[in-house]
Amino acid sequence: MSGSDGAAAAIGQCRHYVHDAESPSLIWGNARQFTLRPVLGGPDVAAPLDDLLGQWRDHLAGIAQAQDEDSSAIVRWPSRDLEGIRVLQRHGLSSQSVTAARITSSRLGESVTPPPADVSIRAAGPADADLVAELSLELARYEAHFGNLRLRPWTEQVLRKEAAQLLAGPEPWAWLAERDGEPVGMLTANGPEGAASLGRLVRLTPAAYLGETFVRSDERGSGAATRLIEELNLAARAAGVAVTLLDYGQVNPLSGPFWSRQGYRPLWTTWEARPAWTLR
Numbered sequence: 083m084s085g086s087d088g089a090a091a092a093i094g095q096c097r098h099y100v101h102d103a104e105s106p107s108l109i110w111g112n113a114r115q116f117t118l119r120p121v122l123g124g125p126d127v128a129a130p131l132d133d134l135l136g137q138w139r140d141h142l143a144g145i146a147q148a149q150d151e152d153s154s155a156i157v158r159w160p161s162r163d164l165e166g167i168r169v170l171q172r173h174g175l176s177s178q179s180v181t182a183a184r185i186t187s188s189r190l191g192e193s194v195t196p197p198p199a200d201v202s203i204r205a206a207g208p209a210d211a212d213l214v215a216e217l218s219l220e221l222a223r224y225e226a227h228f229g230n231l232r233l234r235p236w237t238e239q240v241l242r243k244e245a246a247q248l249l250a251g252p253e254p255w256a257w258l259a260e261r262d263g264e265p266v267g268m269l270t271a272n273g274p275e276g277a278a279s280l281g282r283l284v285r286l287t288p289a290a291y292l293g294e295t296f297v298r299s300d301e302r303g304s305g306a307a308t309r310l311i312e313e314l315n316l317a318a319r320a321a322g323v324a325v326t327l328l329d330y331g332q333v334n335p336l337s338g339p340f341w342s343r344q345g346y347r348p349l350w351t352t353w354e355a356r357p358a359w360t361l362r
Contacts, residue, residue, distance in 0.1 A: 092130035095119045096138060100147065104236045106244055109222060112232075114153035116142055116358050127165035135173040139361045153358040161348035174362040175353040177332045179230065182346035183284060184326045186318050203309050206256035206268065208249045214256065215245040217268045221296040228333040245270075255290070257313045259297065259306040267297035269310040273321055283350060284325050290318050292328035302336075311344050 099115040101107045118138050122130050135157075142148040142155060157175060159166055206214055218241045226233050248254050248270060259267040274288035281287055292314060297307045318326050328346060330337035355361040 091122065091124050091126070092134040093121045093123075094134045094138060095121075096141060098145070098147070104240055106240050108232070108234060109237055109240060110231045112152050112154040112356065114147045114150050114358070115156055116145075116148055116153070117156045117158075120157065120159075127163070128169050131166050131169045132172070135169065135361075139173065142358055142361060148358040151357050153356070155355040155358040155361045157353045158350045159353055161351045170353045172362070174355045174360050176355075177351050178354045179329050179331055179352045180338070180348050181283060181327060181329050181350040181352070182341055183349045184315075184345045184347070185286065186315070186323050186325060201259055201261045201266065201304070201306050201309070203257055203259055203313050206249055206254065206258050206270075208246075210256075210258060211246040211249050212242065213258070213265055214249065214268055214270065215242040217265065217296050217298075218245060218270075218294055220298070221294055224296075225331060225334070228331045230331040230334070255314070255317060257310055259301075259310055261301070261306075266301040266304075267295075267306045267310060269295045269307075269314055271314055271317075271326075273317070274323055277327070280327055283327065286324040288321075288323055290314075290321070290323045290326045292326055295328075307340070308344070 095118070097117045097119075099117070101111070101113055101115070118134075120131060120134055122134075124130070138155070147153065148155070155175070157170065158181075159170060161180060215238070219238050222231060222233060222237060222241065225231050249256060255271040255273050257269050258265055270293045272291045272293060274290060277289045277291040280289045280291055283289075292311075295307060295310060297304075297310075314326070326346075327349070328341065329352075330341055332338075332351070
């Protein structure tokens, strides 16, 4: 797709994804996803983007899978680029999630926050697979309130499989917070090797990706989550990671303020029309 006047003011690459049944991707997204990657040239953003989204709408109108209720039309847009926001909204897209980045500090003397009383942080291992899966399921149930995911009949089964695979690897990036020996939270991440594909989102390399952070409701605000994140920061520094990325739900009222306090800054915002045929 390109500008309707023939000029290269706007070029868009549309990709179609159909996920297999019981794919982990189906927990955090729709079965049929149509993504548009816009590339705009020149000082004007709104008009070329409006034209491009109109062409994309017409393109999807002719695709049977885009008429499915379990589908979405997705655009990732720079979070700090204000010119395209009203255009995206006018075409029926709403902001769903934010990709945020934290540059790794090189200050070796940086202080570490003392853990809350009776809370300890330890690395998770293969024997903790069921526990990590249970906390992941609690996270999924919580995030489902904000429309960030779908709880499917096989969600728990897939989360257990993912936890087992993660913790079976050598030195997995996963930690547990415990109070008096009882688990209260967890954090899982991908180190540079597992996050290599994120290079398209940032200029700094290597990158790490923070996959899941969850602290049980009665422990929120206790400092346990901050200590889990500090363990990740220490691991990232030791591994030479330049930047750590994560995704959080835009609608979740706790996420944005919390991750900002942890030093994460919005980089990309994911806009979606669900189902895909609602794109205007």
